Structure formats: C-alpha cells, structure tokens
Amino acid sequence: MPKFLILFGNTALLSKLEFEALYPNLTLEPLEDQLYAFESEVDLVEEMIDVLGGTVKIFTIVKELANTLTNEELVEEIVAFLLAQSKEPYFTFSQIGKGQREISNADIKDLIKENGKKARYFSSELSESALLSHHSEATEILSYRHQAEDKLLLAQLKSVQNIDDWTKRDRSKPYADRKKGMLPPKVARMMVNIALGLWKQKNQGQPLLYDPFCGTGTVLLEAGMRNLDVCGSDIDQNAVFGTRDNLEWFKQEYNKTIQSKVFYGDASHLDLANFSRKADLLVTEPFLGKQTPLDHELANVFRGLEKMYLGSFKSFAKVLNNGAIVAIVFPRVETSKRTYSLDGLIDKLKTKGYNLLVDPVLYAREGARVARQICLFSFSDKDNI
Ligand SMILES: C[S@@+](CC[C@H](N)C(=O)[O-])C[C@H]1O[C@@H](n2cnc3c(N)ncnc32)[C@H](O)[C@@H]1O
Structure with missing residues (x-):
C-alpha cells in the first residue's frame, strides 16, 4: 500500500x-x-x-x-x-x-x-x-x-x-461578531469531524448536528461543508438572524442543499418542539465568560459558568438521541496562582448520562486570557430516565 x-x-x-x-x-x-x-x-x-x-x-x-x-x-x-x-x-x-x-x-x-x-x-x-x-x-x-x-x-x-477557502468562510460571511469571540473555522471543523467520526463508528444514517450557542454559525457552516443537516439556536436574536443569513450565503456560495434551522432559545431551557427530530451530534462553543477577566473576578466567573454549563447539559438531554456525541468547549484560565477550569463538572455530568471519551484537549491562542478545552462526551439517555 x-x-x-x-x-x-x-x-x-x-x-x-x-x-x-x-x-x-x-x-x-x-x-x-x-x-x-x-x-x-x-x-x-x-x-x-x-x-x-x-x-x-x-x-x-x-x-x-x-x-x-x-x-x-x-x-x-x-x-x-x-x-x-x-x-x-x-x-x-x-x-x-x-x-x-x-x-x-x-x-x-x-x-x-x-x-x-x-x-x-x-x-x-x-x-x-x-x-x-x-x-x-x-x-x-x-x-x-x-x-x-x-x-x-x-x-x-x-x-x-486551501487557505483561501478557509479564509473566505472566516472573513466573507455576511454576519460576524468578533466581540463575542468566534471559533476559528478549522477548530470548528475538527470538532465536527471528531463528533461525526465517533458517531459513525457505532451508528448509520444521516446524523443531525445541533449547536445550542450558535453565535455566528461557524460550527454549522463547517458541518454544512461535511453535508450534514444542521440546527442551531442562540439567546441573542441578532445571532439568530445573523446565523440564518450566514447559512443562506453558505448554501449559495458552496451550492449546498443541506437542511438547516436556526431558532431563538436559551440553551438551559430547550424545547423539543423546535426540532424536526432529536440531534445525534452536539457541537458547540458556549459563552466562555468575558474575554479578559481580572484575577479577582475569576472565582465568581467560573462559579457562574459551571452553573450555566450544568443547566445546559441537563437541557441538552431532552433533545439528544441515545448514543449522541457531544463536542464542547470548556473555558480554562491560568493565573500565576492557580488554574480555573470546569474539570470538576466532568464527574457530575456522568450522573446525567454524559461520559467523557478522551482527555480534554487544550486549544490556546497566543495571548488569549481564556483558553479553550475541547471536551468529548457520549450521551446515553438510559442512565437518565
Ligand atoms: C462564544 S459565542 C459562540 C460563538 C460561535 N462559536 C461562533 O463562532 O460564532 C457564545 C454564544 O452563546 C450565546 N449564549 C450565551 N448564553 C446563552 C444561553 N443561555 N443560551 C443560548 N445561547 C447563549 C451568546 O449569545 C453567543 O452568541
């Protein structure tokens, strides 16, 4: 060979x-x-x-x-x-x-x-x-x-x-919101592919991918590049309209006929009625707290984030199929004194049906205060009922 x-x-x-x-x-x-x-x-x-x-x-x-x-x-x-x-x-x-x-x-x-x-x-x-x-x-x-x-x-x-093509999706889509932090398309693609690959190893058919914190739709566009049907939501109405625009631009630009739906919603109060079917892949970068938190704010920030993440994971269970794969960004901040992360959540999530598949992988941009940890879980609704 x-x-x-x-x-x-x-x-x-x-x-x-x-x-x-x-x-x-x-x-x-x-x-x-x-x-x-x-x-x-x-x-x-x-x-x-x-x-x-x-x-x-x-x-x-x-x-x-x-x-x-x-x-x-x-x-x-x-x-x-x-x-x-x-x-x-x-x-x-x-x-x-x-x-x-x-x-x-x-x-x-x-x-x-x-x-x-x-x-x-x-x-x-x-x-x-x-x-x-x-x-x-x-x-x-x-x-x-x-x-x-x-x-x-x-x-x-x-x-x-093809660097030009990656740059095009990053820079030329109609809606952007750099203040909130956008996921680099290549990282989004890797997360989509990892979730898709792991899911395909045990399942057949055409999975539905969902991003409950869709922002500008970076994850959804990369999933679209893999010809997946996608669904997204966000608590910010501008993000909802913006992601819809981005998906229309994407479908025209790349001649794609994927199904897509984007709706307004709080990730910790999801309603299955908004979905045509339960999702098989959940790939997302939630709100990670402010981009440049001060040292003395971090303990509070991470307490708040842990609460939001836990609430969201509980809510995801309503809209995920058994065997679904979750690829999600966790925030991580290192100061001279200590490291702040949501690692403590991983064990709690086990009791909600989410099993960590591999050790979290760190993705840190040079100079960024908040690093991203990519976490992968499989979801089983059996433990959950
Ligand atoms: C870091 S941004 C996601 C950026 C996205 N990955 C992108 O590349 O454009 C987080 C998003 O989560 C949304 N958000 C924050 N809290 C939320 C909640 N409770 N439910 C749903 N969306 C929420 C924000 O409006 C924001 O658009």
Missing part, C-alpha cells in the same frame, strides 16, 4: 484525534511533533485535505533511501527526481528529523545547472508555505531521517490545504 506523510497544524493533538475519528482503520505512526506517517489506499487520501480541518499538507513517500546517504548523494537523488518530473523545475525542499545536515535549495539548483538545465525555487517554512504551494505549480520535496527504521524518506507534496 502507498505510504504518506501528514503534517498537522499547530494543534497536533486535536488534528490527530480528528484523523483517527474519521479514519479508524488507518494507523498513524508518530515521527515529529506535527509529522506522522500512514499507509492507505490512494482513493481515501484524495479527499483528506478538503475534509480535515487540522491537516496542513500530505506528502507521498516516493523513495525510501539508506540512512547512510551523504548530503551529496541526497542532492543527486533530489535532482534526478526533479528532472524526471518537469521541464523546468520550480521547487522547494525541506528536511525534518534529527541527524539532518543542511541542504539548501541553492545546492539543488546548482546541481541542476551543472546538468545544463534551468530551475527556480522558493524558500519558506514547511508549515507556512501552504499558501504558496497551494497557489503555485511548484514541486515541494521533503526528506525525513527515520532513525528508528534507519531509513531516509524522500517525499513529494500531494495536497495542501
């Missing part, structure tokens, strides 16, 4: 969960912080880059070489590969892994020149060159010294995330 390298974004733990939830039959082999290897049929890999929110690039392993290869020999391999690929190579080369000795793009170009051929290159950081690689016809090559297997892997970029 063909082998691939996959480069995750900077929330590698969440990206890995996303991959494993959607592709439970594939095994990820950890190589470096954000780099993993896997084997798969090519067909499955074709769709991955558009499906996954947490993956930056996928490379095909084109050659497995001896780890004893000198730099000069490696440059010769790369040049032979490039000259076999295109008339005038336009390329970039990066190396990852311990024991690498620097090879520059210029070294490769020089040898191509010595072969009487022309070449151009661009240089950039591996994870940051996504935009350039996405726009250009360039050949991107990566070498990885696999110490454990005593091999040197040479890989060629197969697919790269």
Whole structure:
C-alpha cells in the first residue's frame, strides 16, 4: 500500500484525534511533533485535505533511501527526481528529523545547472508555505531521517490545504461578531469531524448536528461543508438572524442543499418542539465568560459558568438521541496562582448520562486570557430516565 506523510497544524493533538475519528482503520505512526506517517489506499487520501480541518499538507513517500546517504548523494537523488518530473523545475525542499545536515535549495539548483538545465525555487517554512504551494505549480520535496527504521524518506507534496477557502468562510460571511469571540473555522471543523467520526463508528444514517450557542454559525457552516443537516439556536436574536443569513450565503456560495434551522432559545431551557427530530451530534462553543477577566473576578466567573454549563447539559438531554456525541468547549484560565477550569463538572455530568471519551484537549491562542478545552462526551439517555 502507498505510504504518506501528514503534517498537522499547530494543534497536533486535536488534528490527530480528528484523523483517527474519521479514519479508524488507518494507523498513524508518530515521527515529529506535527509529522506522522500512514499507509492507505490512494482513493481515501484524495479527499483528506478538503475534509480535515487540522491537516496542513500530505506528502507521498516516493523513495525510501539508506540512512547512510551523504548530503551529496541526497542532492543527486533530489535532482534526478526533479528532472524526471518537469521541464523546468520550480521547487522547494525541506528536511525534518534529527541527524539532518543542511541542504539548501541553492545546492539543488546548482546541481541542476551543472546538468545544463534551468530551475527556480522558493524558500519558506514547511508549515507556512501552504499558501504558496497551494497557489503555485511548484514541486515541494521533503526528506525525513527515520532513525528508528534507519531509513531516509524522500517525499513529494500531494495536497495542501486551501487557505483561501478557509479564509473566505472566516472573513466573507455576511454576519460576524468578533466581540463575542468566534471559533476559528478549522477548530470548528475538527470538532465536527471528531463528533461525526465517533458517531459513525457505532451508528448509520444521516446524523443531525445541533449547536445550542450558535453565535455566528461557524460550527454549522463547517458541518454544512461535511453535508450534514444542521440546527442551531442562540439567546441573542441578532445571532439568530445573523446565523440564518450566514447559512443562506453558505448554501449559495458552496451550492449546498443541506437542511438547516436556526431558532431563538436559551440553551438551559430547550424545547423539543423546535426540532424536526432529536440531534445525534452536539457541537458547540458556549459563552466562555468575558474575554479578559481580572484575577479577582475569576472565582465568581467560573462559579457562574459551571452553573450555566450544568443547566445546559441537563437541557441538552431532552433533545439528544441515545448514543449522541457531544463536542464542547470548556473555558480554562491560568493565573500565576492557580488554574480555573470546569474539570470538576466532568464527574457530575456522568450522573446525567454524559461520559467523557478522551482527555480534554487544550486549544490556546497566543495571548488569549481564556483558553479553550475541547471536551468529548457520549450521551446515553438510559442512565437518565
Ligand atoms: C462564544 S459565542 C459562540 C460563538 C460561535 N462559536 C461562533 O463562532 O460564532 C457564545 C454564544 O452563546 C450565546 N449564549 C450565551 N448564553 C446563552 C444561553 N443561555 N443560551 C443560548 N445561547 C447563549 C451568546 O449569545 C453567543 O452568541
């Protein structure tokens, strides 16, 4: 079976969960912080880059070489590969892994020149060159010294995330409310995919996804990208109208025919009458408290949030199917003295039918006072009746 390298974004733990939830039959082999290897049929890999929110690039392993290869020999391999690929190579080369000795793009170009051929290159950081690689016809090559297997892997970029399209959904939708905090679309997509993947491992059919704190509808749009029927609500009427506008824009822009419904409602007093059917996936980022709370306010803020979360979880039970998956953001604040979180809620939720599936994954934006903890639960209504 063909082998691939996959480069995750900077929330590698969440990206890995996303991959494993959607592709439970594939095994990820950890190589470096954000780099993993896997084997798969090519067909499955074709769709991955558009499906996954947490993956930056996928490379095909084109050659497995001896780890004893000198730099000069490696440059010769790369040049032979490039000259076999295109008339005038336009390329970039990066190396990852311990024991690498620097090879520059210029070294490769020089040898191509010595072969009487022309070449151009661009240089950039591996994870940051996504935009350039996405726009250009360039050949991107990566070498990885696999110490454990005593091999040197040479890989060629197969697919790269379409940054323009992610930015479009983030920036061009008609309604935005940055004061309230909007979930980055890639994080929303990862949460949707993890919930969807886990649900599909035990259920069949077309699940309904619900976001009870929909805000601007980021989660609903990403679920729409996965062709799911969606339903959302919010206690703010502007958010309700805004999310409806965003969904109409999304359906037109992406030519989607998904079912959607958005209504006004308090998440802690939900009414099943608002739903066409019970939901199978609940993916949401609730109110996380103010964005920059002062130290002395935190104890109170978290007490209030715990009460709101608990009330909401009790209310979710009315509208969730047995076996539903919940992917939800919990707030977390670290001060010099202590950490404030809602971890204490997790045990209480067990008695309400919610079982934590994996350890919460932290997603913290640089400089943000309130970090997000992504928590995953399965819901069983049996314990609850
Ligand atoms: C952090 S924002 C969600 C942002 C959303 N994920 C996005 O990307 O646009 C939280 C939302 O929860 C809503 N909200 C706060 N308390 C609520 C409640 N009790 N019931 C329903 N919605 C509530 C707020 O109006 C706000 O739109």
